Amino acid sequence: MSYGTFYAVSTGPGNPELLTLQALRILRNCEVILYPETEKNTIALDSVSEINPAQKTLISCSFSMTASKEQSASEYKTLAEKCTGFLKSGKDVAMLSIGDVSLWSTAARAAEIINKTGFEVKFVSGVNSFSEAACEAALSLCQKDEKLTIIPADAYLIEEKLESALKEEGTKILMKMGKKLKEIIPLMQKLNLIQNAVLVQKASLSDQKIFRAEELLKMTEEDFENAYLSVMIVKS
């Protein structure tokens, strides 16, 4: 009996229609599906409603955002061991990833660990949430000679690198803002960037919201609560 394959599958920004035909085919063929679950949502799982998840072996996985390096390594090790059990018995395993799996994805990291233990892994590409955010705002991100910079804004703010990153030329995308969004908006005001900014929350989902320019200054507490699923587009 041959071993199963581990697929790190991008589900796109959340709307089930934004799955690719390839992701759909692969998910239909996988018996075991791992999905990230946070306190607030199971968006990745909801985004694959097309495949009838009830017929699959579903495994929820959560990663603590604030884990130490050691704790994080241990969480991934546990996850990898769970997967290799299935793979050894010949079952294909898919791990879901919101957006595209090549960008800051736990599924990609899990795939790398599983691959090192000798199993075949495949990455399945998908629609980035910032692409969908731009489309929902009917915005072209860059002119043909402009660059695009995608910034993990929480880490950059903490390391005091966000201000200089925002001053660079080209279009900037701020992601992973989380609770820092409340500090990022005043920083953008200070840099005179509010006029150039659009925030898209929950792009492609039914409760999507778009805040353009001064609307960013009128965000409510509830809006800030949803910051985890927000993408900020800042044109130069």
Next chain:
Amino acid sequence: MSYGTFYAVSTGPGNPELLTLQALRILRNCEVILYPETEKNTIALDSVSEINPAQKTLISCSFSMTASKEQSASEYKTLAEKCTGFLKSGKDVAMLSIGDVSLWSTAARAAEIINKTGFEVKFVSGVNSFSEAACEAALSLCQKDEKLTIIPADAYLIEEKLESALKEEGTKILMKMGKKLKEIIPLMQKLNLIQNAVLVQKASLSDQKIFRAEELLKMTEEDFENAYLSVMIVKS
């Protein structure tokens, strides 16, 4: 009778399986399909083979890469007029765009012009070619505190900004390299970046090629000919 809608539709990197379900549904409903055609390929059209293009009104469009601002404006004006004819008669029009439409896309620019003349336009997101390139190379682009910069390398080389852009922190993606790839590789050698680089040509297509590290120094004339459809990933 109501007017038609203009859709700027992302087809993904080229493989028909990388179309989203949403793009497929919209393309099936559009009577008129515009597709970019170059001397060398009709990749966007080939990527929508799922929709049976023969039943559609197909319109090829080409844009001169080296056009002056005036000539380019005139090309877009002609295209927009062609579309508004169909839209006025109530027909939905889709214009295809390889990769994702929010990044350097002629379809997005056409949509903006058509929207200004009062017609409804919609942007349909898709898989970026650099996402697929990373997946094909089984690479995670960034760690969680690293930024990603996507650079139109031809323009940056001409403006002598490529070297400093390559020296920035985080992962760099070079796109739109075209004939400049031959000059970019020696520059990367000078900057000691060859070891960190992977070039993916025609990502997702049957004649895809991947060049890792020193393999970049052994590229043939034919490989350089295909540079238009190449994505260079440079890890820091």
